[in-house]
Amino acid sequence: MLELHAGSLHVEAILASWYSSMKDKNYGAFIPFVGIVRDEDGIEGLSFDIYEPILNNWFNAWQAKAKAQNAYLLMAHSKGDVLNHTSSYIAAVVSPKRKVALKMINDFVEDFKANAPIWKYDIIEGKRVYAKERSTALQGHGLLKETHES
């Protein structure tokens, strides 16, 4: 399940809702990862753009991978502005097996950071500044760059 929310995530409500929807399904482990915006480098918060069609494809591919291991993934992400000390991202896995769940939350979050089509901006004096130096180029980048062939 993938949820996109405008602004900060209501962490308590999302965790409660996910736990409540999963607790009777005989999964033994529920591991949420909650990302919280840190106050650093003088930012007021972060802001996000999301390209939903590719995010959905990426998430659905992971859900199929989880299903093959009898696990299930849940994810919530913010669109727009998220102020310091509030949450922009929650990912969770449920699985009958602890070790499967622990490995999957790690691999899922790391792959999310490298491949989810989401763009991050620092909010500085009310303006959005693309966090270019903290961003990761996607596979195949540079395909359309002029190559100066003779």
Next chain:
Amino acid sequence: MLELHAGSLHVEAILASWYSSMKDKNYGAFIPFVGIVRDEDGIEGLSFDIYEPILNNWFNAWQAKAKAQNAYLLMAHSKGDVLNHTSSYIAAVVSPKRKVALKMINDFVEDFKANAPIWKYDIIEGKRVYAKERSTALQGHGLLKETHES
């Protein structure tokens, strides 16, 4: 922080309370691991005994290890009976760094399973049956066993 509760854990309340107490402390990642009792092998639930002095020592040693990496650990565990589809165990880590948090929740939960002085019983027809075959002997076990020296 280590909390022991009689019976099942109130997961929603514990997660909300932990998130609320941690969100303003500038940690970027909050990862709880929630253990839920699975309905399997005809059990009605699980039951737990805890030896608190050694559990406290074990937890405090982990807290020192977490502190050395600017992380912080939280844990809640049930004493007594915990019925199927309810929770007996929550462990969580907060850290400024995602990778530190993901590694630590894995290592902490695995070490917990191997070393925390907690004894598990299946509840079968209302009776406690020690889960001996799923349990792990602690370091130095067998020290006092008769060795039949000649």
Next chain:
Amino acid sequence: MAKVEFLGPMARPSIEVDIQNLQELKTFFKHDAQLQEWLAICAVAVNDTLVCALDMPISSNDKISLLPPVCGG
């Protein structure tokens, strides 16, 4: 006409182009100096699938998306 979207921080309006493949799109962008900086770091999707070959044939109604470096979470 295929549609070209410039996603996220590129913040350019979409355009429509009459091309047979991505090589022609590359040629089309050749003299856009400001865009070249983005193209060096952008990945390319056709109809929401990332691609990595310039000979990828493009039809009318195809959607081409340029994706700058990402940072979710």
Next chain:
Amino acid sequence: MAKVEFLGPMARPSIEVDIQNLQELKTFFKHDAQLQEWLAICAVAVNDTLVCALDMPISSNDKISLLPPVCGG
């Protein structure tokens, strides 16, 4: 007299013993056939620290705990 606790599923009442070290405790338990099965799998703590040497000296007021295999969570 040192106190000996039998934790968790061992479900025996504590006892008090007059011993100088753990070797003497081992000798004391030697003929308790039922306990031997537990001793094979139990770890031993003195004053809440796990120990693994029989020559560990034991004083009066020390607490010795026998810990069967564990399974938290």
